Amino acid sequence: MNFNDNQQLNINNLIQCEVDRISQKYNKDFLDCEDLIKITGLGRDNVRNLMRSKNFPTTKVGKRQVVSVLNFVTWLTLNNNTNEVQNG
Numbered sequence: 001m002n003f004n005d006n007q008q009l010n011i012n013n014l015i016q017c018e019v020d021r022i023s024q025k026y027n028k029d030f031l032d033c034e035d036l037i038k039i040t041g042l043g044r045d046n047v048r049n050l051m052r053s054k055n056f057p058t059t060k061v062g063k064r065q066v067v068s069v070l071n072f073v074t075w076l077t078l079n080n081n082t083n084e085v086q087n088g
Contacts, residue, residue: 011077014077015070015073015074015077018073018077019069019070019073022039022069022072022073023069026069028069029068029069029070030059030061030066030067030068030069031066031067031068031069031072032064032065032066033047033048033051033065036050036051036067036072051065051067052065055075056075057071057072057074057075
């Protein structure tokens with residue numbers, strides 16, 4: 001097993017642990033705007049803008065937009081990892 005495989009396993013492990021933690025804490029598999037406000041600490045307008053952005057993995061349920069916990073954690077982990085690499 002090389003370094004990249006080990007790093008991928010660590011990221012997958014991190015994502016799974018965080019998905020389990022958030023799912024248990026909020027007792028749901030999908031998050032809405034209010035949940036994301038609590039989790040991220042962002043304001044309502046920023047969360048709504050995030051949920052409307054094309055690269056954020058939302059699902060429309062009726063008139064509501066939600067994001068699965070798995071997609072949210074994956075998106076957050078991969079975007080943070082990318083930004084850290086780009087920023088040095």
